[in-house]
Amino acid sequence: MLNPFKRTYSEGELEIFEFLANTVFFNKLKYAEMYRFLSAIHNRKYVKDEVIFFRNDPSQALYIVKSGQVSLNVDIKDDLENVLRIRRGMAFGENALLTDAKRVYTAIVDSEEAEMMVIPHYAVKEVFDSSPKIKAKMLASLAEYYNANNHRLFAAYKSSFGFFKLGEMFE
Template sequence: MKLLNPFRKVYSTQEKEIFDFFKNVKLFERLTEKEMEEFLPFLHLREYKQNEAIFFRNDPSQALYVIKSGTVELNLDHQDSFETLATAKKGVAIGINALVENSERVYNAVVRSKEALLYIIPQVNILEIFKYKISIQAKMMTSLAELYDENTKNLFNSYRRHIGLFHLGEAYMKTFQSE
């Protein structure tokens, strides 16, 4: 028979629902409930309307967004048009570079469904948690690295299928190239 720990934290139904939701979000999948609890005071739920911009390319990355419901288009502006990069839905984190200090948005995010509910976690709070909870930072940065690794693989696979459409050397590993 398993004995219950009388000192164990008991979470409310609402907190458990939030934890269950965030367990399915790539950036949070490695975190325990106790670790996820650190984010609760900073978690904001906001409703967006169709065609409302969540953020624009080159904006400072001041928050992480997680889609609770609805559809968000991630696009890139080029001259007078927009190219859709992806359509994100429930359980997808967008603006993931908010985990990186002093970063800027690399794409635009616009709501395409009639409405969308997004959890918002300000970057300042994320970085504060990282400062004092190194294990949380390590787990989330590992997940971020996996996302970037997958994106890099997808970029290279696409490039191999469409060689010549752009100069890969200009796009990849610029930080390692001498000037």
């Protein structure tokens, strides 16, 4: 039996939900939970070599790539070293899910153009404050993401024969 009180979604909303459901920080959410973010999502276009944010900037938004490619870079002396390339369906700027965080890398558009879904930190905070369940699900995804990154970091350290002092990471 159909529930007459259950919300129905437009075709456009369903497309957004299906896209977000394949994104790491939204994949644990139900459509009704994703709906809470809809009014906050801004679609923004960027051009090649445009800096989306710099390392140490305040983490003011979460980004999800709709098209194009973004490189995440760390600055070493006077140069940038690419750490990761982000493509369609991938999110970055994940520490915008945290309070008072600063960016740990610089994000630069790699492709001729890129289109992003941008969700401001204040909107994430509003959803988190009003729904502890959504907050718990998204922070669990964030913890899993960081855990996987730690595993990759330790594997890279082992394969580099201890080229750097891993203990500095914990100081």
